Amino acid sequence: xxxxxxxxxxxxxxxxxxxxxxxxxxxxxxxxxxxxxxxxxxxxxxxxxxxxxxxxxxxxxxxxxxxxxxxxxxxxxxxxxxxxxxxxxxxxxxxxxxxxxxxxx
Amino acid sequence: xxxxxxxxxxxxxxxxxxxxxxxxxxxxxxxxxxxxxxxxxxxxxxxxxxxxxxxxxxxxxxxxxxxxxxxxxxxxxxxxxxxxxxxxxxxxxxxxxxxxxxxxxxxxxxxxxxxxxxxxxxxxxxxxxxxxxxxxxxxxxxxxxxxxxxxxxxxxxxxxxxxxxxxxxxxxxxxxxxxxxxxxxxxxxxxxxxxxxxxxxxxxxxxxxxxxxxxxxxxxxxxxxxxxxxxxxxxxxxxxxxxxxxxxxxxxxxxxxxxxxxxxxxxxxxxxxxxxxxxxxxxxxxxxxxxxxxxxxxxxxxxxxxxxxxxxxxxxxxxxxxxxxxxxxxxxxxxxxxxxxxxxxxxxxxxxxxxxxxxxxxxxxxxxxxxxxxxxxxxxxxxxxxxxxxxxxxxxxxxxxxxxxxxxxxxxxxxxxxxxxxxxxxxxxxxxxxxxxxxxxxxxxxxxxxxxxxxxxxxxxxxxxxxxxxxxxxxxxxxxxxxxxxxxxxxxxxxxxxxxxxxxxxxxxxxxxxxxxxxxxxxxxxxxxxxxxxxxxxxxxxxxxxxxxxx
Numbered sequence: 001x002x003x004x005x006x007x008x009x010x011x012x013x014x015x016x017x018x019x020x021x022x023x024x025x026x027x028x029x030x031x032x033x034x035x036x037x038x039x040x041x042x043x044x045x046x047x048x049x050x051x052x053x054x055x056x057x058x059x060x061x062x063x064x065x066x067x068x069x070x071x072x073x074x075x076x077x078x079x080x081x082x083x084x085x086x087x088x089x090x091x092x093x094x095x096x097x098x099x100x101x102x103x104x105x
Numbered sequence: 106x107x108x109x110x111x112x113x114x115x116x117x118x119x120x121x122x123x124x125x126x127x128x129x130x131x132x133x134x135x136x137x138x139x140x141x142x143x144x145x146x147x148x149x150x151x152x153x154x155x156x157x158x159x160x161x162x163x164x165x166x167x168x169x170x171x172x173x174x175x176x177x178x179x180x181x182x183x184x185x186x187x188x189x190x191x192x193x194x195x196x197x198x199x200x201x202x203x204x205x206x207x208x209x210x211x212x213x214x215x216x217x218x219x220x221x222x223x224x225x226x227x228x229x230x231x232x233x234x235x236x237x238x239x240x241x242x243x244x245x246x247x248x249x250x251x252x253x254x255x256x257x258x259x260x261x262x263x264x265x266x267x268x269x270x271x272x273x274x275x276x277x278x279x280x281x282x283x284x285x286x287x288x289x290x291x292x293x294x295x296x297x298x299x300x301x302x303x304x305x306x307x308x309x310x311x312x313x314x315x316x317x318x319x320x321x322x323x324x325x326x327x328x329x330x331x332x333x334x335x336x337x338x339x340x341x342x343x344x345x346x347x348x349x350x351x352x353x354x355x356x357x358x359x360x361x362x363x364x365x366x367x368x369x370x371x372x373x374x375x376x377x378x379x380x381x382x383x384x385x386x387x388x389x390x391x392x393x394x395x396x397x398x399x400x401x402x403x404x405x406x407x408x409x410x411x412x413x414x415x416x417x418x419x420x421x422x423x424x425x426x427x428x429x430x431x432x433x434x435x436x437x438x439x440x441x442x443x444x445x446x447x448x449x450x451x452x453x454x455x456x457x458x459x460x461x462x463x464x465x466x467x468x469x470x471x472x473x474x475x476x477x478x479x480x481x482x483x484x485x486x487x488x489x490x491x492x493x494x495x496x497x498x499x500x501x502x503x504x505x506x507x508x509x510x511x512x513x514x515x516x517x518x519x520x521x522x523x524x525x526x527x528x529x530x531x532x533x534x535x536x537x538x539x540x541x542x543x544x545x546x547x548x549x550x551x552x553x554x555x556x557x558x559x560x561x562x563x564x565x566x567x568x569x570x571x572x573x574x575x576x577x578x579x580x581x582x583x584x585x586x587x588x589x590x591x592x593x594x595x596x597x598x599x600x601x602x603x604x605x606x607x608x609x610x611x612x613x614x615x616x617x618x619x620x621x622x623x624x625x626x627x628x629x630x631x632x633x634x635x636x637x638x639x640x641x642x643x644x645x646x647x648x649x650x651x652x653x654x655x656x
Contacts, residue, residue: 031208038201039375041367047360053335057193057361061200062415068204069408072211076401079215083398083642 023078030075034068117273118449124458125272125465132312132466133297176317178264178468180414183529186440188421189431192346192358194366194373195529197418201374202381203411210382210391211401216550216639217388218397222648223638228478229388229546230486236549238630239557240490245564246542247486250385251512253539254479256523256531257384258516261472263441263528265290266520268461270434271445283434290465291517298473298509313470316463318413324460325416328451332426338419341426350582360422365600369591372601373533380536380604383543386471386478397642420444427451441528472513480509524585533590537571537604541611550639555615556622557630563615571607578603 037043038061047055054062180199187196217232226232229250234243269286329335339360346358362370381387391400424431424447431442448460484505489496496504519531545560580588592603641648 031211034208035205035375038205039371041362041371042364045362045367045370050336053337053339055339055361058197058415058419061197061204062412064201064204065408065411065415068207072207072408075211076398079401080398083640 020082023082027075027078030071030078033071034064038064118271118454118457120454121449121458121461122272122274124455125268125462128316128459128462129293129466135312176314176410176413176467177471178261178267178464179529179532180417181317181444181464181467182264182267182441183260183527183532184414184418185421185424185444186442187527187529188418189424189429189443190358190421190440190527192342192360194359194362194370195527196421197415198370198373199377199418200411200415201371202377203414204408205374206378206381207408209378213547213550214382214391214400215397217546218391218394218400219641219648220550220634220638221392222397223641223645224633227389227392228385228482228485229383229542230482233545233549234486234490235633236553237545237557237560238632239561242545242557242561242564243486243490245561246545247482249538249542249564249568250383250482251479253535254385254475255512255515256519256535258472258475258513259519259523260528260531261468261475262287262290262294262516262520263525263531264468265294265465267439267441268445268465270439271442271449272461286434287517287520291513294469294472294476295510295513297469298476298513313463313466316459317467320460320463321413321417323456324420324448328420328423328427328447331451332423338422338426342422345425368594368599368601372605373591376540376602376605376608377533377536379543379608380540383539383546384475384478384535385482386475389474389478389481417444420447423447440526472516476509476512476516477505479512480505483508483512523587524580524583526580526583527589530587530590533602533604534575534587536602537575537590537607538568540604540608541567541571543608544612544615553629553632554619556619556627558627559615559618559622562618563611563613566614567607567611570610571603574603574607 044060045057047057049056051059184196184199220226220236221232224231224235226235228247230243230247233246234240237243266287269289274286274289329338332338332341343360346356346360348357349355350357359366382391394400421443424443427447427450429443429447429450431439431446433439433442445457445461445464448457452460484501488504488508489501493500523531523534541564544555544563548555574592575590576586578589578592579586590603591600592606593599594601594606638647
């Protein structure tokens with residue numbers, strides 16, 4: 001990246017052109033859903049319906065453990081997919097990916 | 106149906122004690138062997154070697170290290186104790202807390218990884234200094250990190266103490282005999298960290314988590330059915346909490362948050378989640394990973410920890426149904442003992458021993474990681490910046506080791522002076538402080554709009570407000586200060602986690618003062634980082650494997 005003398009006092013945010021706005025919005029929403037859902041305590045602070053003896057309050061939050069894992073994984077895939085495709089100047093081509101860098105394990 | 110333990114037995118449980126000692130020795134040997142593990146040849150004499158394990162950890166090791174931040178005495182001892190004592194609001198908020206933490210770190214931790222690896226930042230204070238060109242702000246972040254880590258370590262000491270006390274170590278006669286379990290816990294921790302740094306905890310994390318999973322699964326499958334099923338467990342808890350607490354005239358607690366306690370529940374969860382990755386030890390774990398996306402991938406697989414945490418929390422209710430009577434060496438009820446006591450009452454001695462070892466090691470490892478991270482912070486950002494700029498690597502490593510010991514002594518002081526009836530409160534108090542570094546660190550990852558002096562002022566106001574407000578919370582039962590971390594939120598007439606209220610004040614001050622300082626054209630300070638530094642990944646030529654101090 002040519003380090004043209006951009007005034008760097010202002011901010012270090014990514015130029016929006018490198019990350020399509022729609023994807024940013026999707027990632028932000030995916031990440032916000034669990035936070036909003038769990039902060040909204042009045043929506044789940046109740047006893048009924050019970051499940052296997054657990055009041056709703058408890059099993060509902062356990063469900064969010066899995067829901068959050070799924071939502072965050074989707075956000076991860078979107079972000080990684082985008083970062084892979086980001087065009088890099090030849091001088092900064094990424095070295096062969098190390099095996100730990102993939103989405104598999 | 107109910108396994109009542111009406112008489113309290115303080116004699117030594119020989120079988121359990123033997124098992125704890127054997128497992129502990131095995132782990133210690135592993136710790137020493139691990140000093141040679143992945144050894145890059147320089148010995149443990151540079152700070153980078155001792156404190157960051159050489160910074161080359163991949164997904165699985167990072168997963169275990171990060172898990173170590175969550176699976177601590179907080180999970181096994183403090184959260185179930187809070188559930189046992191007063192119910193969902195003071196304990197179960199830990200579940201939404203550990204869920205919400207992943208989306209939060211997903212967003213900003215990759216940027217912190219990248220900028221740290223392009224500039225060789227090892228601590229949050231390093232980043233703040235590079236970003237804002239402000240030694241004062243960097244010092245504030247460093248001091249806060251060290252201060253906030255102490256009560257968190259204190260919680261681990263209380264956890265080890267609880268195990269030793271139930272095992273029957275210590276005596277009821279005299280102050281020294283009563284404090285013996287705590288002093289043993291401290292001595293073991295100190296000896297252990299001093300010798301092997303972060304590599305030991307990383308290796309031991311595998312053993313620890315295996316033991317822990319084993320114990321949790323057995324406990325969760327066996328205990329609820331033994332005491333009459335989950336339905337009965339929740340009924341027994343509801344019955345206990347409906348009684349009136351003589352000290353407050355209100356119900357003892359609640360199984361499901363009431364309208365008044367929804368705000369505390371939500372703010373405790375959110376505040377704790379935002380605070381967790383401001384702790385120096387959490388940041389160390391993140392920076393130890395191999396590439397910027399290891400942390401994001403972890404954020405999508407780590408919630409498995411939250412599930413186990415929720416089940417462990419419910420052991421507090423199981424103990425109510427089982428009629429567990431946690432009585433300390435001083436003859437007073439001590440909720441912190443509830444999980445070890447539950448195991449001792451309901452399992453054969455040998456399995457209780459395995460469980461005790463899991464809890465003790467599970468407190469020891471994070472405590473070691475925390476004290477090392479706090480010591481790194483002191484060495485780099487206070488010793489080197491303000492006391493001895495020309496320090497050699499060997500001097501720095503030595504200072505770090507000594508400071509890690511002092512941090513643990515500070516933790517011990519917290520245990521002796523604060524109200525121990527709710528150990529969870531130690532961690533919450535740490536959160537009140539550490540959350541005040543959030544604006545400088547996290548906002549700084551995205552923008553330089555905030556003025557360094559405004560951030561410093563916001564931090565100072567919030568620290569004072571948070572500390573005073575926390576001090577004013579008096580435990581009605583014991584009359585001690587710092588009795589709770591939930592206080593009134595001014596202006597909106599609700600109650601909530603003091604850390605979050607202080608954080609809002611912090612941000613408001615920072616914004617207002619920034620506007621003023623910008624209007625006055627106050628010098629903004631030099632920023633050594635470039636926008637692209639926040640996106641650099643492993644393989645990028647600018648990314649350093651090791652910080653410059655290793656050279």
